[in-house]
Amino acid sequence: MDDINFDDMYYEIEYDSSPFPGAGKFVLKSQKVELKEKDPVRERFDKMRDIARNSRAFQYGSNRFFDPRVRWETARMFYKQGVFMQDFTDDYEGGAEYSSYFPNYQMMGYEQLRTYFTWRTKLRQGVVEKTSLSYAYLYLYELITNIGVADPMEGLEQLMWFWQEYRELDAALDNHVPAWIKDYHIYYDLPHTFAEFVEGVGLQQYYPELAGQENRFDLFCSVSSYDIRKSSFVSEENLPWFQESVGQILEQLSVLMTENGVSLEDSIFQPMKSMAIWQPFKDSLFFPWNSQPDKTVMISPKEIYVCSHNSWGVSKVITTERGKKLLGYIFKQTEAVLRRLTGYKHKLKADAEILTHEAVQMLLNAGSSIEKLVTGTVTAVYREATKTVVKVDVGNLQKIREEAYITQEKLTVPEEEEWSFAVKKPMREAPAEEDLLEEIVEQEPKEEIVSKTELKENMSIAVASPETLAGPWAELKQALNSVELQALSILLTGADFKAFADSQGVMVEVLADGINEKAMDAIGDGLMEEEFVLYEDYIEEVRKLVEQ
Secondary structure (H helix, E strand, O other): OOOOOHHHHOOOEEEEEOOOOOOEEEEEOOOOOOOOOOOHHHHHHHHHHHOOOOOOHHHHOOOOOOOHHHHHHHHHHHHHHHHHOOOOOOOOOOOOOOOOOOOOHHHOOHHHHHHHHHHHHHHHOOOOOOOOHHHHHHHHHHHHOOOOOOOHHHHHHHHHHHHHHHOOOOHHHHHOHHHHHHHHHHHOOOOOOHHHHHHHHOOHHHOHHHOOOOOHHHHHHHHOOOOHHHOOOOOOOOHHHHHHHHHHHHHHHHHHHHHOOOOHHHHHEEEOOOOEEOOOOOOOOOOOOOOOOOEEEEEEOOEEEEEEOOEEEEEOEEEOHHHHHHHHHHHHHHHHHHHHHHOOOOOOOOOHHHOOOHHHHHHHHOOOOHHHHHHHHHHHHHHHHHOOOOOOOHHHHHHHHHHHHHHHHHOOOOOOOOOOOOOOOOOOOOOOHHHHHHHHHHHOOOOOOOOHHHHHHHHHHHHHOOOOOOHHHHHHHHHOOHHHHHHHHHHHHOOOHHHHHHHOOOOHHHHHHHHHHHHHHHHOOOOEOOOOOEOHHHHHHHHHHHHO
């Protein structure tokens, strides 16, 4: 009781006299009221909380977060409050811990808010300090919603930087950030593909679904009607020519179609009719603030994301028939041109007449054609890749001149003596067929004159018609059964291949695939196109195969 100050328990009063004996009244003595000093930080927090004053979502806390309506409203309020506070800085000396599922400003107390914004201020200055995990996730929510950044690209850069820095202090971020980085590339328009980003920053371990899916080239190969990766002509040496050529061709087509209001990828791919609903940034407090046009995002051959009326769905890839044929022609014509340029023994032909893709008509309207586009691009790529570059060391030129003068002085040649020397012909990439015939004719003994026409026929026979069936072709004949051999005979005669398959009780696709698979194992290439037509290069070999 000794510590109690009773003076603080009473007011000062005055006794007021009264005209009546023994009566009076007590009057409360006026007290001085001291106003509290204004706290601008608290006032800022109060204004932020007012944004959610009419929202019923926060009345439930996080207990009903997975209710779609509550989740949407909570995320919306968080986004509006985040934009309001995005430039706020603080230098609070105290500290308060915070732990919550789906952390947000509205559920935080005064000291927690000051602790968070002080930590965020230091973070934006490059100072990374460990704090409550809920604060770290709150900052991630801001980044994936582009709060506090100029554009999506800056948001991605800050997201990657914070993850790489903070995971050294708390690896728990690995549970969600890799998935959100993938979602970030689906939701936002970025100047690179997700596969390119993963490869560029070395994150392959987090995305096994991208294994073997290094770039768009592999993606288009996998859905094309003609997969050049299965061709015996393709090797490690010339594969880069294919990749560069196809990349340039598709880029030119994409630009042309965009100018005409059409998306190249949308014309090649289409989603399945039944799609699962996809929510960007699962297990986060994300509000879809960025109203987006309808679009399709391809992650891999197994994943396609479609935005329609600002709602997202996920489905498997389905290739349109016209898109499949367009890609097939591009790949096949690319190989045909490269075979010709390199002087490969077997030629290849691609038929542009079967194409129904709108890009073909657009090229014609522009005064070009799909054949010209592919042939011209491939030829330019090949010449650039195989050109000879001569480098001259300018510093050695003077030394070369001096040595030449010394050599000249040592040479004493009588004036009447004539000198002759041979000049070697420069190397050529690939001699034209007529030049090659000319050289062979010149080398023939004069008493045996052979015309170019006869020699050309003999060369054609020597290359295309081996006298006996041997090697891989003999192996292929052993692998084929009687029905498959009869099927090849049908193809040679031009009869109805499907009718033959039906008569044998087998699906025409199964029969064709069986023949091509055995041919691939034996000779490294298929024998027929998807339209059940023999490749022109193999007609003579197939004819000998079925006749012997």
